[in-house]
Amino acid sequence: MISTVRFYSVTSFVLAFLFFSIELQAYTPEDNFTISCGTTGIVFDGQRTWTGDADTKYLSGGQGSTVLTEAATQDPSVNQAPYTTARLSRFQFNYSFPVSAGPKFVRLFFYPADYPSFPRTHASFSVQSNGFTFLKGFNASLNADAEATNTIFREYVINVNDGEILILSFTPSQPNSYAFINGIEVLSMPSDLYYTSATHSTGFKFVGNTTLYSVETRFALQVEYRIKIIGQEISPLNDTGLFRKWAGDEEDYLIKQNPQNNDLSADLDGKMNITVNPDYVAPKELYRTARNMGTNATLNKISNLTWEFPVDSGFTYVLRLHFCEIDPNINKDGDRVFFIYIASQLAEDNADVMQWSHNQKGLAVQRNYAVLMPKDNTQKKVNLSLQMHPYATPDKTIYTDAFLNGLEIFKISQDESNNLAGPNPDPVQTPHSNKSVPTGKISRGSGETIIGMIVGVVSGVVLISLVVFFVFLSPISRCGPLLFSMTKSTKTHNSSLPLDLCRRFSLLEILAATQNFDDVLIVGVGGFGHVYKGYIDDGSTPVAIKRLKPGSQQGAHEFLNEIEMLSQLRHRHLVSLIGYCNDNKEMILVYDFMTRGNLRDHLYNTDNPTLPWKQRLQICIGAARGLHYLHTGAKHMIIHRDVKTTNILLDDKWVAKVSDFGLSRIGPTDTSKSHVSTNVKGSFGYLDPEYYKRYRLTEKSDVYSFGVVLFEILCARPPLIRNAETEQVSLANWARRCYQNGTMAQIVDPSLKGTIAPECFEKFCEIGMSCLLEDGTHRPSINDVVWLLEFALQLQEDADRSENADIVTDESNEIKRGN
Incomplete structure (x- = not known):
């Protein structure tokens, strides 16, 4: 034998x-x-x-x-x-x-x-x-x-x-x-490879706790992930004698928040002298490639390097992060410093690989972190996130960047039961598939968890936790049943929408209203599909008809969400849903037609006449009132998550109405909680820094986005201009810099120069700056914003009544008194 x-x-x-x-x-x-x-x-x-x-x-x-x-x-x-x-x-x-x-x-x-x-x-x-x-x-x-x-x-x-x-x-x-x-x-294996040495270590960071964590020999571990960042896998034969496989599927878990700025660090010729100590910890080949954030420091400041890994809830996990500084530009401690967040909690506030390696370039280092993923009885898998965010100030770092070479994730056995087993997955619709595909991330709704650049009248394709009341099967409901087939992830519950709030259209009615979807009637185009101007009720009522791309599962999520959301909400400053059509697997929503289109089309890159300052103020107030209703007027707080000028529509009387609830999310329902932990959704340039750094969503995230909208209205420029000078790429950062330097008048829309009363201008800038505060708890509520904007409007009207009103001139960077 x-x-x-x-x-x-x-x-x-x-x-x-x-x-x-x-x-x-x-x-x-x-x-x-x-x-x-x-x-x-x-x-x-x-x-x-x-x-x-x-x-x-x-x-x-x-x-x-x-x-x-x-x-x-x-x-x-x-x-x-x-x-x-x-x-x-x-x-x-x-x-x-x-x-x-x-x-x-x-x-x-x-x-x-x-x-x-x-x-x-x-x-x-x-x-x-x-x-x-x-x-x-x-x-x-x-x-x-x-x-x-x-x-x-x-x-x-x-x-x-x-x-x-x-x-x-x-x-x-x-x-x-x-x-x-x-x-x-x-x-x-070596005794100190994964178990904490009782003689040489006191433990490592337990994220969210003040005590250190040790992997004691009384625990067993399950290897959940072992990944080489970038490049081909390292086979067991090419490991250090321990026959570990280092998978090369890192991109399956990567959240591509910044697709225009991807950059990969690599020792392509393999000549870099890499030292691993002890040498069995990982193969040297692991450290020859790394993923970093890219060379655009401005974009890096508003982005994260993020991965998400599906894991079983109710267990403690240990993450081992592998680093080796091989970038030729990084030579000493302080050159590249960044934050590390695990499960949306701060794990490291001064990650400096050169400092960890005592300024020895090419010396591999490993950092261990433990985190508890609380039991979640609502889903079998939860996402364990790993995020890296660079320091943004030159006094902390020279290069605004973060990077990673490899990682291992271990599940730790439960203390009392010695259990490592998780639940079985649910049956899939096509069992015994021979096609090998990545399992990927756990999505909230459907699709990958990404930050989308969303354009057009509506945006977003996601099923959010808000959808808990669906009522489409009641025989007496005017909305009728939703007839198209849904997979398990989009399964609805039987209930009933309000009888007087939602109308179901036949496809024949929609075809008649749009003249068989005539391209001449298209008034909006986006990733979701097309928006048509149509007429219903024998041509007497103009409507906006949004036709989502047929067969889109993500579109189906948005379709359901918008029906449920908008049929429950009625407010002067929210767009109204008239009805829907779902014949022949179509996904069509019918809204009140907003004659003036979206706000952005009246600010820049347009042939429309310039909006006067008072009208802009009134639009700001209306939009803020719509958000206030979402935050406080419904049964539960609703966080919009995608506040931007293209989602503020204008009717024929210039009344502002907040639109597009595809990304909206119920806020905290437990009074003991101040936020909702969720994946980042929204649009670049408007995202709350606290939200995209820590995945903690609050109503103050809408306030931050609205602050960007305020300066977009004041300055008539996009929230991001990618080819601008570095300090001007982000409108929020540029406005903040100008406000601190006392040069705000420089960036005001030239068409407004000479029309804004200085008291109103000062108050408006103060409101915008308070909305953009980094700490969300210091931002005003949207109700306070409404009141402050009304006060700013009053200041403008008082000044207009004065013959010698103070104005912002185009002849100076300062506020001067008009003649």
Whole structure:
């Protein structure tokens, strides 16, 4: 019998094949078992040497009841070893491995398939080891389908005490289910690789807590993610002797907030001298590539480097971040300093890799952080976010940037139960898919979690938590049932919309209203589809008809959300929904027609006449009143999340109406909470810094966005001008700088020079600046903004009545008295 399989025990051919890899290995494991279950002999798969278990002593308990067999069919994309054969049983069976004391990798390999007399869907079992539960009620086929893969790999870390052997128990969940395993690897590791050294370390940062955290040997760990940032994966054979796979799928979890400014750092020629100490921590190749934010410092200041990783809630997680400074521009501490946020909480406020490496360029460093992901009974997976945000001031850093080379994420066993198992995923609609696709992030609604640059009359494609009252199946509702097919993620609940607030149109009525969707009637175009001007009720009523792109699942989310939102809200300063159409899988919304279009079309890049100052003030007040109603007038606070000039519409009397609720979100419903933790949505240039840095949404996020709108109205320029001088790219930052320097009059819309009373101008700028305060708690409420704007308007009207009104002139940067 072969008790321990080592690379030097294979044939001379394999030995020669592995020669150069062995030379590079930094660690030789004392214990190395690689078992191909259900077979005999030795097989090398190009990475590992597998030994069959048919005639070994490792199997204990249930030998007579286990079956050794091959899968009924073998997918050609699946490696033969160890996936060709399996050991299966409807009774518990165990493997016992005589190992030395210390921490071990335990790696499990599964190929969920139909085996003779063992249907694929009947595999459901638990896996335990030395008192720890690795898997519980594990449905292999459900997990494979949810991960869109043919094989399943699970990796654990467990400590074995002196005198113990390592035991793996496989137990079917029910009498008609079975347990199976295709491959097992047990491998020693250095004692201080992942467990906290009791003699050399006091622990590391426990995010959100004042105490330090230690990974003690009484815990077991599950490897959730091990990722090489940028480039191809590092195979187990090219690891440091520990046979870890460093996946190259980082982009599946990256939130591309700044697609115009992506930049990748890399030691392309491989000549950089990289030092890893201890050398088994990670392969040097991990540190030759990194993702940074890009070279545009202005955009970096308003962006994050963000990843999101789906994890089970109710567990503590340890993140190990890998850094190595290889950028030729970074040479000393203070050159590149940034913040690190984990799960929307500050983990590091002075991340300086050169400082950590004592100014030794090319020296790899690792930082560990622990974070608790609280139990969430509403969803099986939650997103664990990792964000990096650069310092924005030159006294803190020279380069406004952040970067990362690699990371590992570990789930820690629960303290009392010693459990690592999470729930099974829900069944998918197309089981046993052979197409391998990334599992990606957990989305709030549908689609990826991204910051969108949203244009047109409406925007946003997301199902938000607000949708909890859907009422489309009541036979007496004028809105009628929504007839198009919805997937599980967009499933609605039976309820009923108010009878007098929503009208259902037939497709024939819509075709008649738009003259068969004549392009001549298009008044708005965006990522969502087209907006047409149409006429209903025998041509007597003009309406805006928004036709979402057919077949869009994300569009379906927005469609449902807008119906539910707008049918519940009625206010003079909110756009009104007349009805909808969903015949033949169409998604069409019908609104009151806003004759004057959106506000932005009257400010810049337009042939429309210039708006006078008082009219602009009145529009500001109207829009603020609409937001005030959202924040305080409904049953629950509603946060708009996408306040901008294109979402402020104007009717024929120039009355401002807030529109587009596709991104809106219910605010905190618990009085003990001041914010909602959610993914960042909105438009560049308007985003609240607190929101995009920490994913904490409050009504003050709308206030910040409205502050940008105020200066957009005053200055008649976009919130972002990407080709402008650095200090002028962001309107918010430019206005803040000019206000501090006393040069605000320089950036006022030239058409307004000589028309704004100085008292009104001063008050208006003061209001805008208060809305743009970095600390959201110091910003005024939108109700205060309404009152202050009304006061500013009163100041203007009082000045207009005075023959010698003070005005802002175009002859100076100062406020002067008119003649």
